[in-house]
Amino acid sequence: MFRRYILFFVLLISVIVSGYSFRDLDWLKHESEHFVYIYHNEVAGSVSKIEEIAENTFLGLSELFGNPFRDKISILIGGYEDRSNGLANPVMESIYIMTIGLDYPYRNDGFWLEEVITHELSHLFQITATTQVGNFLRNYFSRLYLPNALQPMWFTEGFAQLGSELIGDLYEYDYRRLPFLWDQLDREDPFLEETVVSGHSGIGGEAYYNYGYAFLTFLNETYGFESIQELVRIKSGIFGFAGIDFSFERVYGKSYQELKAEFIDFESEKWKGVETPSIHRLSSDIGEFVSHYRSKTYANRLYYIGFDREQRYYTLYREDTEILRTSMEIIDFAVFENEIALLLFEKEVSETRLYFFREGRLERTKYSHLVGIDFAGKDRLAILRNSLGTMSVEILSLRNERVTTIFAAIDPEMQITSVRASQDGALVAFRVNMRGNKYIAFYSSGFDAPLMYKIDKDFSLGSWTSGGFLISVENGFGSSVYLVTSEGEMTSLATFPRYVRDPARTREGIVAVGQVKGNKLLYSVESKTTEFKLKETTVEMRVPEPLEGEKYEGFTSWRFVSPIPYKGLSLLFSDLTFHNHLIAGGSFDFGTMLPSLHLELCSIDYTPVDFTLSFEFSDLNVEASLEAYRQYVINPKLAFGWKAELNYPLQVSGSINVVLQDSSVLYGGQASLKTNIAVRDTQTATSNLVDVGIRVDFDWKKNGFALDSAIFSRVTFGEDPSLVPVELWDFRDDSNIVVGLSISSDYTISRRGFNLINLVHLSEEGIGAKIDTLIGRSFSWRLAIYKFETVYLYAAYPIEIKAGIMLESMRLLPYIDFALLY
DSSP states (O other): OHHHHHHHHHHHHHHHOOSOOGGGSOEEEEEOSSEEEEEEGGGGGGHHHHHHHHHHHHHHHHHHHOOOOSSOEEEEEEOOSSSOOEEEETTTTEEEEESSOOOOTTSOOOOHHHHHHHHHHHHHHHHHOOOHHHHHHHHHTOTTOOGGGSSOHHHHHHHHHHHHHHHHSOOOOOTTTHHHHHHHHTSSSOSOHHHHHHOOSTTTTHHHHHHHHHHHHHHHHHHOHHHHHHHHHHHTSGGGGGOHHHHHHHHHSSOHHHHHHHHHHHHHHHTTTOOOOOBOGGGTTOOTTEEEEEEEEETTEEEEEEEETTTTEEEEEETTEEEEEESSEEEEEEEETTEEEEEEEETTTTEEEEEEEETTEEEEEEEESEEEEEEOSTTEEEEEEEETTEEEEEEEETTTOOEEEEEEOOSTTEEEEEEEEOTTSSOEEEEEEETTEEEEEEEOTTOSSOEEEEESSOEEEEEEETTEEEEEEEETTEEEEEEEOTTOEEEEEEEESSOEEEEEEETTEEEEEEESSSEEEEEEOOOOOOEEEOOEEOOOOOOOOOOOOEEOOGGGOEEEEEEEOSSSEEEEEEETTSSEEEEEEEEEETTTTEEEEEEEEEEOSSSSSEEEEEEEEETTEEEEEEEEEEEEEEETTEEEEEEEEEEETTEEEEEEEEEEEEEEEETTEEEEEEEEEEEEEEEESSOEEEEEEEEEEEEEEETTEEEEEEEEEEEEEESOGGGSOEEETTEEEOSSEEEEEEEEEEEEEEEEEEEETTTEEEEEEEEEEEEEEEESSSEEEEEEEEEEEEEEOGGGOEEEEEEEEEEETTEEEEEEEEEEOO
């Protein structure tokens, strides 16, 4: 009976679960001379263009830096996530790209596919570059041999952007990037290592992208491209493990700090006397780590979003009044009368979803994969939707749920990045990027098709105002705000000395979002200066034939990765997507003089269910197990899951679980609560056992103080509870009833910002204490006091190290723990 309930449970949640993941799509494979392309059918039309860009990029980078690759590079192409992104994996020699474009406020907005492919391939060429001996070690011993990975993040990301510029003139240190540079030069201590290594800034990790690109561009222009090539060559050898200071000394005869000082002096002289824009009164009192963005107006009232980067919560404001506060990222919002619609990012499933804020509560809707919204009159929303990689502008009727498509970007080289509507809904405007060329499009019910007007410079689409829409257009190193009508008439209203976006008109003048030590609302008094008319144009869209690839078989596409210290010594293999892993290895017990061998196959988010199949030969005995499991995220607060396990010698178990979780702002900090309830049935040849477990996790963080706690209880029903022992916090107990408690508290004292020869960067430091208890057949406890450090080392990924002393069952012992933070 219990097993029938499990089957019904699995079928039910399979129907109600929403969202896409890798396993939900059909993946195909195509190969060219230097690449293997793995893509789902919905983005097949993009593959031919991606192949053209990738092969040209490969040739260009090979001419500049050589070819370090023995195998073909794999490119994973997806369109199902709602966040535009790219990712390089130098260990697997692969890159992952999303086909939807990125109109990012801190970088130029060109032809997305070219920018993301050249950027990620530049990562691979630089990080995997090694000597001939190094290539032998990577190909036949371990792909983890990456001397170039031992570098600060600013070097990693700066080189990738420089690479895009060198091979295709795709990037430039443009007017979107300049505000961060100007703000830093205005400080007494510009470009602190804590800022450019750990991303501790008002724009987060974008700080190391920005600084790295500016600094390496300075070296390239001052000392020549040959110095960049030599820098990569030296870092590719054994000297790469000595940190970047050694490499800089060898190439330039100067230390990194000396070169950095030259860079700061050069830029300070170049940008002497830069004008500072006027900060709006609503942003005048916020610090660098609080951002104001996405300004809009409705009924002559200014609305905007606030983000507290340190406390990690988002706020929607009307003027100086807080409307709502949430821990979910606010992507966009729209206001009409008393109705407030919001797009929130649900990170659990990596998708955006439409919510309404009514009577002080957020109401979740069924509409997902939207990346832009605006009210088009009463009970209608203009929406920008991502349909598995194809962007479309639609009208959603909230009254009858009817959806009308206005325009779809069927050409993979076209991106749509924002949508706005007039207050009465008669006119909809959206921004189009076609191979880096920018257009503003207008649609009305009386039009046969949208009217397109090309704008020769970069621009941002803002709010509706009387007679038209506001747009901010690139003007030298700053922006000019115009009123544009559906007839293409442009009227200049205001200018800003820096790049701004999301312009809106208020009683005080023109307000827009710009960067002055973090993102703030800026303002400029209206002053009409010029009027002109845009010429209507036609954008020719190409509808490519989808590339017919062969079905991708993940269990036949293995690639050797590295030896790993797992159950002795093991060899790790992975498929090209890194969703399937094969581990084979063994060990030797010198006490019994007997060997041990093991083989494991693990698959995550590839087949309909996740599974681990393992075989082990140890002490002349054979053991085998098969675990199959799946977790279903229903919404950000609710998830269900199940697990079935078959072991030899004979033991069968099945379990179901429900996870309830929530996060919110509590006493000015961010709190999260997670409850996991699990029921398991275990059966052997001689006994049967049912156990129920409940675990509640609560954490709260504010101003450097963190509190984490976990409460656990487990009860069994059966004769032999030792079949399912509880193993928590390095304790083990096999009684019928087991309860546990863990509480830890950390306090960040300071940020060191200490750099040791640019090999190790010490960031946050603090103190903490932890107590763990487990009560069952015995009483186990531990009290630890420690100091923690956040260290940036290999590949610049931060590691938190805790070291101190602990009292465990009246024994005084050393305490050490570490964790990779992302």
